[in-house]
Amino acid sequence: MADKKVTVLATFKAKAGKEDALKxxxxxxxxxxxxxxxxINYDLHQSSDDKGSFMLYENWVSKKLLEEHLxxxxxxxxxxxxxxxxxxxxxxxxxEMISEPE
Numbered sequence: 837m838a839d840k841k842v843t844v845l846a847t848f849k850a851k852a853g854k855e856d857a858l859k860x861x862x863x864x865x866x867x868x869x870x871x872x873x874x875x876i877n878y879d880l881h882q883s884s885d886d887k888g889s890f891m892l893y894e895n896w897v898s899k900k901l902l903e904e905h906l907x908x909x910x911x912x913x914x915x916x917x918x919x920x921x922x923x924x925x926x927x928x929x930x931x932e933m934i935s936e937p938e
Contacts, residue, residue, distance in 0.1 A: 839898035840932060841876070847927040848918070850888035858921040862890055865910050869894075872908070874901025888923075899930075 850858040862880055869878045876895035883889035896902040905911065918926055 842896050842899050843931040844894040845929050846892040848890040849924050851923045854921045855888045861917050868910055
């Protein structure tokens with residue numbers, strides 16, 4: 837059976853005073869990630885109510901290509917910076933679409 841498309845929601849909560857630094861750290865990953873094989877979309881969102889909360893909405897062709905993405909140097913660097921910039925661990929959840937796309 838073919839590997840199914842996977843959706844990822846990754847959430848980040850900045851430490852007080854680190855909102856802009858966290859935003860820039862995540863933004864630095866957007867362009868290179870969008871150029872990766874298997875990336876359908878990679879979109880960064882900021883909460884309207886809490887400017888220290890960020891969410892990445894990602895869709896990947898397969899879990900295998902997502903796993904390759906997680907080993908990219910810029911992602912490894914972001915994860916290393918997270919301890920200094922985030923007030924809590926990065927939240928990552930994987931999702932599978934169960935409705936048919938229109």
